[in-house]
Amino acid sequence: MSDRVKIFVKPNGSVRVTGVADFVDADGNVIETKENFSLCRCGHSKEKPFCDGSHREAGFQAE
Ligand code: FES
Structure with a gap:
């Protein structure tokens, strides 16, 4: 199994991150995920x- 983090752009939805990743905010703080x-x-x-999940109710369209 790969240790590489994968990032999926969901159609008309979120950006899904799978795998162990350090998510760091603009101040350099690691956000627990x-x-x-x-x-x-x-x-x-x-x-x-x-x-x-609010994108569904909002009818978000990526393009
Ligand atoms: S992409 Fe899901 S709430 Fe914004």
Whole structure:
């Protein structure tokens, strides 16, 4: 099994990160994450920077 982190851009949804990754904020602080997590790219999440599924209700279209 590969140790490489994989990043998937979901159609009209989040950016899914799988694997152990250090997620670092703008101040250099490491944000605790699960091994697999999703980042919001629609701007509607109430749990930014993570996706909370709000993109579906908002009807987010990537393009
Ligand atoms: S991408 Fe899922 S809430 Fe923004």
